[in-house]
Amino acid sequence: MSELPELKKSFFARWGWPTFILLLLLGLAGLGAAWYVLWKPNVKPSAFGPAYLYIRTGSGFAAVQDSLNKYELLRDSSTFAWLARQRGYSHHVRPGRYLLAPNLSNSALLDKLERGEQDTVAFVLDAFKYKPQLARQVARHLEADSVSLRRLLQDNAFLQRQYQLDTTTILTLFLPGPYRLFWNTSAQQFLDSAAATHRRFWTAQRRQRADSLRLSPTQVHVLASIVQRETAKKEDKPVIAGVYLNRLRRGMRLQADPTLLWAIGNFGVKRVLNKDKLVDSPYNTYKHKGLPPGPITSANRQSLDAVLKPAAHQYLFFCARPDRSGYSDFAETFAEHKQNARRYQHMLDSLRILR
Structure with a gap:
């Protein structure tokens, strides 16, 4: 225990109080910078309801940055970009629709994006008479585009293999009503979800x-x-x-x-x-x-x-x-x-x- 006072004496004897104070200030500045980058609230509160970040399938970090900047979702986008690069997020971008809670920190936002904790999309499928009407409805709510869905609805071999239906009877697969899906649901995943709803109905x-x-x-x-x-x-x-x-x-x-x-x-x-x-x-x-x-x-x-x-x-x-x-x-x-x-x-x- 007697060595600690001696260490203090030797430090101050060699460097003096000014150096100690400088190092202390630098340490506090480092902690402040770390707090600013990691934990300071950075997501802007929205005056128009919940704010969402949409990341399309196949997008890279540049597209994420573009969306954040275009819609002005962050107070300071540079600190988010720096931390994302340090954590290697640019190599692990996951698509989806993410709810950005007001005042979320950079660290918490990255945790959410890295884990793929996206928000689901709730919508009501209205009754429709023709396939293009279905495709347009789905494309309004999900990433799946109307062209890819219409292509599957016209693929007789696929429909018979997957759902035991054909291009004429495929519309019997869909039940109008509420759906809740991830935004980045593909055209086939949507059809699979409709098929699951159909099976549950047919008790x-x-x-x-x-x-x-x-x-x-x-x-x-x-x-x-x-x-x-x-x-x-x-x-x-x-x-x-x-x-x-x-x-x-x-x-x-x-x-x-x-x-x-x-x-x-x-x-x-x-x-x-x-x-x-x-x-x-x-x-x-x-x-x-x-x-x-x-x-x-x-x-x-x-x-x-x-x-x-x-x-x-x-x-x-x-x-x-x-x-x-x-x-x-x-x-x-x-x-x-x-x-x-x-x-x-x-x-x-x-x-x-x-x-």
Whole structure:
């Protein structure tokens, strides 16, 4: 213990107090610099809600720097760049969408980026009628571009191998509703996620119901897509599903107007004309018996369950009510149906709706 005082004496004897004070100041300055670079809050608070850093797949550190600078996310980008180089982050850039909490330090931000602790994207997939509409929706929320998704949706061999569906039936894979995925999800990963959602929906109980109706899950989706286009009313969906199932059992044509509108590519039509019924398409259910080859929209859970639990009745016809309530009038005979249809046509005439 006697050596320590002697060491102090020898130090001060050789260097003196001024040197000691200088070294102390330099040490404190070093600690201050380290705090400034490592732990000082550096992420700017945003006045427009949460701030996110998007790093595209395959991007390098230069792209990360460009994004940070372009959107002015940091108070001092030079200290972040210096620390990133010292830690070798430039060789371990991981893509994703990262939430930048206000006042995050350089060290904490790098920890987040290096570990790939990205934030998920929550979005609602709306019902769609055509593949390009699906691709555009997905591209608005995820890194996967619409071109790559459309390419996969047109690859028959891939779709059959991966999902046992083809380019016509692939739209039955998608259930409208909420999704939560990483932003850098690829086109195939999105399809895999949709397939997983599809599998969860098709429980053993739902498959048994489909079997009891002598329908496959794909056929249920196709019929549900027609029901969905016919009405938005929850109460009418099972009744309309029952009408179409009654017609299928009797070998009658479905004569579903929405399938004609899909065939002519115009869902804005209010009045279906006789010339529409002549369109040459497998979706023309006035010409062809049975279900069309694929869905005319992505059916939601409510429409699917309406087909799986149809109302029991003897109706074979229905027509929109003339009160424009969105509900339908149902009939067992064609004579009754003609009366209902005539009232609806009179309403269209009174409003001068010709198409």
